[in-house]
Amino acid sequence: MTNDAGSIFVGVDVGASHTKVAILDSEKKLIGHSVRKSGTDFTDSAENCLNSALEMANALEENIVRCVSTGYGRKNVPFSQGTKTEIGCHARGCYHYFPMAMTIVDIGGQDNKVIKLDAKGRRLSFKMNRKCAAGTGAFLEEMSLRLEIPLEDMDALAEGAENMVELGSYCTVFSATEVLGKIRQGKKVPDIVKGLFFSVIKRVLEMDSLTDRVVITGGVVAHNPYLVNMVEEITEREIMVPEYPQLTGAVGAALFAMEKGGHNG
Amino acid sequence: MSEEKKTTRRQIAAAKTLKKFMADYFYEMDDAAKTGSQKIAWCTSVGPAELLRGMGFLVYYPENHGAMLGATRMSTDLIPYANALGYSPDICSYLTCDVGSYLQKKTPLTMAYNIESVPRPDVLVFNTNQCRDVQDWFAWYSRELNVPLVGVHTHRDIGNIRNYQIKDIASQIEDLVPKLEEVTGKKFDLARFKEALGYSRRTSELWGACLEEAAAIPSPWTFFDATIHMAPAVVSRGTKEANDYYELLLPELQQRVKDDFAAVEGEKHRLYWEGMPIWGKLRSLSEQFYSLKTCVVASTYCNSWIFDQLDPDEPFESMAVAYTELFIVRDELYKEQYITDCYNKFKFDGILFHDAKTCPNNSNNRYGMPERLSEKLGIPVLTINGDLCDLRCYSEEQAKTNIEAFIEQLEEK
Incomplete structure (x- = not known):
């Protein structure tokens, strides 16, 4: 070499x-x-x-x-x-790509983080998910197993949804039961997958307010870019994503x- | 910082005396329970201890036992036995681990003092100022052991304290007297009550003075030290022995300040701990903060045993004032001002809120206080999720990462 x-x-x-x-x-x-x-x-x-x-x-x-x-x-x-x-x-990495005051939302495998930076890149505050891993990548992984849908297919399925099925439970395991119930009711799989994405977004948005510009990072958005589009729609904000969010x-x-x-x- | 370094810190010399103090405290009660030489009252941690001491009771505190179960990490295994009786895992884990301890006939007193069981009560006395759970806790023992249950029902969410509140609490305390006389079989002795009240007042003054030494920069001791050395103020207030202990501890802390001794070597950051201790993790948290050169200098918790309103000339009224002015029963505005006053005194750089899953009354992060105080004081805040005794509610890795990141944030300032 x-x-x-x-x-x-x-x-x-x-x-x-x-x-x-x-x-x-x-x-x-x-x-x-x-x-x-x-x-x-x-x-x-x-x-x-x-x-x-x-x-x-x-x-x-x-x-x-x-x-x-x-x-x-x-x-x-x-x-x-x-x-x-x-x-x-994550704060340092995001500030490298976007040198401005921002709210960083990182959706990881088991941890979610919301980090706020000032215009100089200094941390103002941060929050991590509490004990429960609902709303993290682990939630989508579990659902992929239960629904027998390969993880890599989820993004396209969600994007192709005509409607969205809303899920109520906090708990990943109970959500899976809820999802099976929706299937029995005849709901379409793409609509359910979009509902799963929405559930992830809800868990993250309830952690903290979004201030200044918003950057999303982490493996979940790296593999599911449609989730970012959904966040933009829900929050009515432009969301920035680094080239390699993971x-x-x-x-x-x-x-x-x-x-x-x-x-x- | 990859791992907390094992530290060899200079121990507080008074700790040896404290060890003997606590042993004597439990041996005296164990003996009384076995021989019947003296009546034993079980009392909630901020219950009317002065009255009980003044009426000749030895006083045992189940909350102290709960803390011991937590510190020895026996609690998490014992809690489920109370859950199985119908006591939810979401209620006070002091209650559930203590009841579990009774059911399983296991107590840390055996390991520490070779004492087989906690002393059997002659009466159970509560004040709901801590929470409603203490009443339910004692009620369970009252049914189980067929022992009389008496208590004081507090006011809550108090802003400015009103006369009617003081009169009410004073009369509730006074109403305990005939019920307690029935247990002792002796006439109430006002002079003895006043004496106990005087001792308790002095204990509070000394304990408060000890805590205030942490205002020095660097601080001579930490919150983690204080959670141990507060024991006499909790279990023996109203006695001369408690005062003797703090007469010993205070000069040692004062000397540390004179010597510029830092409890945390190279102290760089100072924090305030709001909420309950995580009893089973005191050592590992203390070591993590030490490795981060961070001293937790003050806390609401340790301050909660300062009752300097007590006045032997107005015994019932001053007790009512002391047990109504408590932080825990006050409204949000009062609590925010209290922590603000602590900020001005102790000059900390951040506040750590412990959200204890089973202790809502001692978890002040749940209604936006961290955010309001952060904005008011211009300092960062951190909330960690855990519990006083139920370690199933505590994710150590998450908590430690949060603490480490919080100190990184302080260093960026």
Whole structure:
């Protein structure tokens, strides 16, 4: 392998569901990235993910100047030189793409976050979902299993819906029962899937108010862009989405690596 | 910061005395329960303890037992036994774990003091100022043990305190006297009552002074220390022994301030804890804050045992004032002003609200107070979800990430 990458900075976001690696060059350009299931061995997933991203960046480990890890498994990344919370990294990543005051809505595998930044990118407040994981990616994953619809088909189904079935329950498990009831009533699957998306959006919007510009990130919108259209319609706001919404936390971590941020651990 | 460092912090020297103090407290009651040498009253944590002490009772506090069950992490296993009796998992987890403890005949007193069980009561005395749950809790024991139940019913959501409220509470306390005389079989002794009230007043003054030492920068002790050292103010107010303990603790804290001693080495941030402690996680939270160079300097909880309104010359009335001016029974405006006053005194950088699933009365985040105080004081706030004793309601990883992110936010300022 040739190595013409020069100095690179690595961010690793070990989420409860997926691990993401972002590699930035010294100009803050994203030159390598990778996403894998976190599985049960976070260290192994992080290493595999790093290797894929290095390959994409045409770089070697020797090129890494510094690495910062974030996410639920941030303390399980042996090659990282520092850690930052996912809240800090999503904020930093979003501000990199959209340098303005904003509300960030991150819809992750098990965590949702609403983070508010001022015009200088400083955090004003943040909220994470409470104990329950309703309204996160885990909810859609569970529904995909129960309805036997591949996750990757959900976006197109929701977009093709003619109507929308509303779901009332907070609870993921009870929602599944509710959905089966709707099927028995003869409701159309696309209308139900759109209802599932609406349920995710409701859970997120009840966490906090939306102020200033709104940015949405996370794996759920990366794979379901129609959900963003729905948020725009419901909130009557233009919603901004970074080019790789699932990588925002990893990009933020890489930026902290470049700025020598993160707590040494 | 990847893992909280195991810390070797300088212990508070008075802790040794505290340990003996608590052992003596429980041994005395255990002996009385076995020999019948003295009557035992069970009392709610801010119940009319001075009257009980003044009438010669030894006083046992089931809430203290609940905190011990929480701190030893026995509670989460015991709560379901009370749930199975029809006591919801959503009500006070002190109640449910304590009842579970009774049903299963398991108590932390055995491990700590080799005491087989909590002391059997001769009377159960509540004040609903904590919550309605305490009354239901004691009512269960009253039925189970066939023991008389008496109590005081508080006013709630109080703004400016009115005379009729004080008169009402004072007369409710006074009305307890003949019922308690029936239990003791002795005539009420006003002089002894006044003496107990005087002791309790002094305990409050000393305890309040100890807490105020945390206004020093850096703070000589933390909220987590105070949750331990508050025990005599809770269980022995109205006795000389409680005062002796704080006469020992206060100079030690004062000396720490003189020495510029920081309880959290390199103190960078100062926080206020609003709400109940998470008893089973005191140590891990204390270590996390320590590793983040953050000192939790003050709390509503520890301040709740300061009754400096007590006046031996107006015994019933001053008790009524003390137990009506309490934070927990006041309206939102009062509570916000109270925390504002604490902010001015303790100079903290942020407020952490603990939303305790089973303790709505001590969870003040639920009606927009964090947002209002954040705007008023210009400091950030954080709410973490948990519980005093039911660790099923606490997601440790989520809570710790929230705390870490909150400190990151403070560092961005």
